[in-house]
Amino acid sequence: MKIAMGSDEAGFDLKNQIKEYIEAKGHEVVDTGCYSKDPVFYPEMAEAACKKIVDGECERGILVCGTGIGMAMTANKMPGIRAAVGHDIFSVERAVLSNNAQVICFGARIVAFQYVTRLVDKFLELSYIDGPSTPKIECMMNIENKYAGR
Numbered sequence: 007m008k009i010a011m012g013s014d015e016a017g018f019d020l021k022n023q024i025k026e027y028i029e030a031k032g033h034e035v036v037d038t039g040c041y042s043k044d045p046v047f048y049p050e051m052a053e054a055a056c057k058k059i060v061d062g063e064c065e066r067g068i069l070v071c072g073t074g075i076g077m078a079m080t081a082n083k084m085p086g087i088r089a090a091v092g093h094d095i096f097s098v099e100r101a102v103l104s105n106n107a108q109v110i111c112f113g114a115r116i117v118a119f120q121y122v123t124r125l126v127d128k129f130l131e132l133s134y135i136d137g138p139s140t141p142k143i144e145c146m147m148n149i150e151n152k153y154a155g156r
Contacts, residue, residue, distance in 0.1 A: 007130060010064040012038045012055035014048035017070030020114040020122065024068060027123055036064055052080035056087045059108050067109040068126065074111035081109045085154065093117050098128045106134035106143050
């Protein structure tokens with residue numbers, strides 16, 4: 007799987023640990039920044055990673071900031087992106103299985119690398135299957151489209 011990854015300076019170390027972990031499992035990572043602990047605007051980092059998904063270059067995305075919240079909020083501004091904060095197994099599972107999320111966001115100040123590996127494994131092993139949630143996702147996307155370009 008090809009995965010876009012981005013972080014701000016708060017998530018820099020955890021992003022790099024996750025990147026190394028994912029690559030060791032045989033996945034390809036496209037690191038869209040940041041590349042140091044120098045301050046950056048997390049919205050720009052989220053946009054860069056999500057653009058790779060919107061453009062079809064990557065299948066999934068992982069974003070890391072201090073809490074994961076700002077990254078998720080920004081990612082969800084991108085057309086077609088469904089992002090969720092995933093600090094526990096159940097949330098990660100439901101993000102994919104119930105909401106067809108392509109992006110998962112972590113807070114480096116909230117979850118440790120040792121636990122994130124379990125969350126990443128769950129995120130990457132699951133695939134959305136058409137079912138009872140499909141009409142809800144379609145409704146979500148219809149709302150997005152209704153307000154696009156305003």
